[in-house]
Amino acid sequence: MLTNCYCGNLIPFSDCCEPYIKGIKAAPTAETLMRSRYSAYAVHAIEYLLKTTHISQRKYHSKKDIEQWAVSNQWVKLEVLQATEKTVEFKAYFLDDQLQPQVHHEKSTFKQQNGHWFYVDGKFY
Template sequence: MECYCNSQKLFKNCCEPYIKGIKNAPTAETLMRSRYSAYATHQADYLVATTHISQRNLHSKEDILLWATSNQWQKLEVLKSTPTTVEFKAYYLNQNKQQHIHHEFSSFVQEEGNWYYVDGDYY
């Protein structure tokens, strides 16, 4: 099965090892892609774990899981990436099967060899 992050790789060779904790994401973009795949596969624990500790109280596991499961994730498009930021569009269908685009400019930080999502600006 192709990876949800639109990398053209197989899921088992792309985002799955990060989501399962087998490997750490080597870059901010890799982390962002794996987080998208985690939304698509409803892996709320991974999404909480990869959110920076300073932001975790703003995102409950229940809310993350609700957002992940109430949408049908269709495609990820990475627009621009720097060492600590990623701009992307995530395409999805909501509960009413209406097409939406989540356009975000995300910030990431690396601490002790691990990348974390800090926050994002939405367009």
């Protein structure tokens, strides 16, 4: 049974975010990268999350912390509120380790370098 992608697109994960996470394709837009990063949290693709964080920001993100955040939560839904060429505002809905509903609301900034998009930082609401 094929289900829709974790990122909310109405196509299977294997046809949507998985090719980006596996490095088969490069995300063509900041929004696509953000969606694939959400899916990466859902499938615990920690290396992808590190690789798609801009090199100038990687020192602020430990692999251990990213992995803990990814695996301790159950990722429920992604809602993209607004996207421009370099920013994406979204709400990520999840259940925390106590199974309490939570919402992560962020406006993320992205940068394109050498044909690849990278997450730079975010403003949290």
